[in-house]
Amino acid sequence: MSGRLPLFDNAALRSAETRAATRLGDNFVLMQRAGLAAWHCVLAHWPQAQRLVVVCGPGNNGGDGHVLARHAREAGRPVRVLRLPGHEPRGDVAIRAEREYREAGGGIGTFAGALGEADVVVDALFGIGLKRAPDGGAAALVSAINDAALPVLALDAPSGVDADSGCVLGVAVRAMRTLQFLGAHAGLATGQALEHVGARELATLGIDDDILPPGEAIAEALDARALAGFLRPRGRNSHKGESGRVLCVGGDHGKGGAVLLCAGAALRTGAGLVDVATRAAHVPALLARRPEAMAHAMESARELAGLHAAADVVAVGPGLGQDAWGSELFAALVDGDAPLVIDADALNLLAAAPRTLRVDTVLTPHPGEAARLLSTSTVDVQGDRRAAAAALCERYGCVVVLKGAGTVVAAPGRRPRIIDAGNPGMAVGGMGDVLTGVIAALRAQGLDAFDAACCGALLHGAAGDAAARDGGERGLLPSDLFAPLRRLANP
Template sequence: MHSPVPLHDSAGVRALEARAISDAGGDPGVLMERAGQAGWRHVLAHWPQAGRIAVVCGPGNNGGDGYVLARHAHVAGRVVQALAAAEPRSAPARAAREAYAAAGGAFAEALGEADLIVDALFGIGLTRAPEPAHAALIAAINAHPAPVLALDVPSGIDAGRGSAPGAAVRAARTLQFLARHRGLYTGPALDHVGQIALDTLAVPPAVLEAVPPAALGYAADALAGFLPPRARDSHKGRYGHVLCIGGDAGGGGAIALAAEAAHRVGAGLVSVATRGLHVPGLLARRPETMAHAVAEVADLLPALERASVLAIGPGLGQAAWGHALLAASLGQPLPKVLDADALNLLAANAWPVAPGDVLTPHPGEAARLLGTTVAEVQRDRFAAAAALQARYGCSVVLKGAGSVVVAAGQLPAVVCAGNPGMASGGIGDLLAGAIAGLLAQGLAPAQAALAGTLLHAAAGDAAAAEGGPRGLLATDLLPWLRRLANPEPRA
C-alpha cells in the first residue's frame, strides 16, 4: 500500500460507479462482468488449488458480481455451487445469474463442502443489521472451515463507517472494486476484512480521480515525508523543550513513558513535572530527563516558563492535584498534547483548549468528551472524530484500530498500521510523548498528530514482529520509535 492513498465514503463510491458506468458506455453490466472477472483472477492468484467453490450471492449488483465469478470458475472446470440468498433485483444481476445457469452452473440451498467461499451477499448498500435469515447465513459462512473471499465489502460491514451493525462475514481477503472504502480501514471492520486488495476494473485514472476522497490512508512508508534528515549544524535548542506534566501517586510510570517517547522521537530537551516521590526513579531510569518535584501550582510555574510544548495527562489523576495543574497549564500560550486524565478532566469541566493543541482520546474518553457512548463512537469513528474537532477546535487523534486523525480544513487521515498487541498499558502514554516531541521540533499540530500516530503505530508493528503481539510492552516500542524517527530519505 502506497501512502497516502485516497479513501472514499459510500456516497463517493456511488459517484465513482456512475462515472465508471458512463465511461463504459452506460451499461452497468460491463462493470459487473469486469468485477466478476477480477474476482476470479483473485481466486486464481491466491487459491489456485481450490477445486470446490461456493459463491453466496445476494439480491444486488454485488450478487451479480458473484454470479459472474461463479460462471468463470465453472467454465474453468471447478466444482461450483451458487447459493442464491435472494432473487436478483437489478437487470444486470438477473442477466448474470441467467448466464451462469445457461453455462450449466449448479445452485445450492445451503453451504456444503467447499475449499473456498466467495461472499457476494451484500455490497456497500447495507448500513443496518442483516435480516435474521441473512444473519444465519453469515453465521454459517463464518462457521465453515473454508477461507472466505469477500467481493468489495465483507457482508454486514458498513463500508463508509467501518462498523458492524449486526452479523458480518469474517473474510480472509477482501477485493475492493474501483476505490478503497474508508470504513474498511478502521474500527470493527478490521476484524472482518483480512488482507485488502483493490481492482479498479480498467477504469481510466482520470475518471476515478474526478471524485475527491473522503479521507486519506497513511502507511509507515509515509514517515519520510514528515521527518526529514537533520542539518549537520544542529543543536538541542532547535528541537524544542517538552514538559510532561502528570504522575500523581501511583502514576509515575505513565509520565516516565511519555517523557522517554519525547526523547526518542528527537525532542531537544525533556522535563517532567510530577510528584516528588517519582523523581528518584525517573532520574535513575533516564538521567537525560530533567525531573521536577511539584506539590502545587507554584512549583510548576518555573518549568512552564522554560517549556515550548506541554504533554499533559499521563498518570495525572482526577484529584485536586491533577485538576489544579491542568487548569494552570491550559492557560499557557504553548502547544499542548492532552491525554488520559487530562481528557477526563476536560470532559468534566468547561475549559477551552487552543487551536494549536492536540487531543488524543481512546473511544471511552471520546465518549465522555462528547457525552455519548463508546458504542456510538465506534459506530462511526469518522463522525466522532469530526465532532470532537468541531467542539474543541483543535487537532484530534481518535485512537484505536485504524486511528483517525482530524484537523481543521484537512481531510481525515486513517493510520493504516498498528496491531492488537498495542492494547496494553502505557502504549497511549508513549503516543502523547511522541506527538509532543514532534511538536517541539517544529511540526504543525496537524502534522505532529498524524506523524506521531503513524510513527507510534509503525513502532508497535516492528516490535510485535520480533516476538508476536501478545505480551507486547510499551517499553518494547521505545527502540523502534528512535529507529523509525530516522527514516531513509526517499530516492
C-alpha cells in the first residue's frame, strides 16, 4: 500500500455519484450498494450487535439507512428506524428505499426525546447534506445520540460536521466509525472533524477508480506507509557531507531546551552535521546532553556569518525569544542564501513584520501562530484549516506546515497534503521544536522544501504514535520521539 489517499470536496463527490448512477443505469442501484456496504460494516465491526437503531433523514443519506435497516431485518436482527417529524423521504430513490424497508416488515418511529435500547446506532440523518448547525429537533436528536454513549456508525459524514472544511458549527454526532462512499472527504481528515469521525473507512461501491479522477482531488492524505516513498537507503560510500549541514538558531536565556530538542531531532533524522547557535550560558549543558552537536556561543548577529555561510539549511525559532537578541539573529538570517525552516518565536517576529519569503522557506505554525501571521483569530484558522494554510502560502509565498490534529502541508502551486499520523499526547511544549529539526534535516539531505515538510510532518507524527504505543499518550515527552524517529527514518 502506498499510504496515500486522494481527498475530495463535496462537489466532486456529488458529481461522481451522478456519473456512477448513470453508469449503473439506475440511481437506486447505487443506494442499494451503499446500504449493503453499511450493513457489512456493522457486521465487520459489531458482529455481536443484535439491536440496531437507524436514524434516518429525508434525503439520500436516510435512504442508505433504510437499505441498511432492511438488510438487518432480513438477517433477523431487531432494528428500529427513527426520524424527526416532517422527515419523510424526499426524492424517488429515498422513497423507494423506505418502501422496500416497510415491505420487509420494518416499522418507523418518530423521535420523541430518547433512542431506546440498542447495541449500535447508525447515523443516516444528514451525511454531507447539512451546511449549518443542526437546530431544534435535529439538535436534540444529535444530542440524544451522543448522550446514549453507544457505538455509532456514521454514513458518509457525522451529522453536524461540514465534510468540506471539517468545521463543527454546533452540536454534531460523535461516531465510533465513519463509512465514506465512493471517495474520502477532505474535511473529515483534519481539525474539529477528528473529534467526531472516529475511525474512517471507505467503500468504493464497486465503481471503477475513473469515476473520481485523481485530478479532481483537492488534497491528499498521507499515513506512515508513505514514508518509504520519501526516504531511500544511503549508499555504502556515503559521508557526512552528503547528509547535509543544519544550523539551529535559538535558545535565548531560559529557553535553551528548545534549541537542544531541535538539534537532537535533526541528528536523529540523519543530518550529517548540526551546528547550534545559542546563548553562551547554554553551551555547557548542550555539550553535556548532545555532544554530537557543535555548540557555538552567539551574542550578536556578527558572530553568525560564518556558520550561516556553511549551512545547507537553517532552523530558526526554537527558544529564540522576541527581544533584541532574537530579533537581530532572525533579521540576519531571513535575507540569507540558506533555506530556512521557521518556527516558534521566529514566526511571531515574522507576524510583526510580514514579508514575502523565498519559495523554499518552510513555516511551521500552530493555529495560534497561524492566526497571528494572518491577522485573524484561532477560531477562524481552525474553522477551515486547508483554507488557512492556503492563505498563509499566498501571503508569505512559501511552504506552510499548519500543525495540529490532521496537520496540513501546503505550498504555492502544489496540492496540499494532510498528515494522518500523530496523537493527543503530542500536545506538549517542545514537540514543535522536534518537528523543526526533523524538517531541517530532511531538507539538508536533499528533499525539496515541500517534500521535506510533508515527510517531516509525517515522520514526526508516526514517531509520536510509536512512542505512545510504548507507554501511552499522557506524559509523552518530545525526547521520547528520538528513538522511533531513527527507526522510522530507515524504512
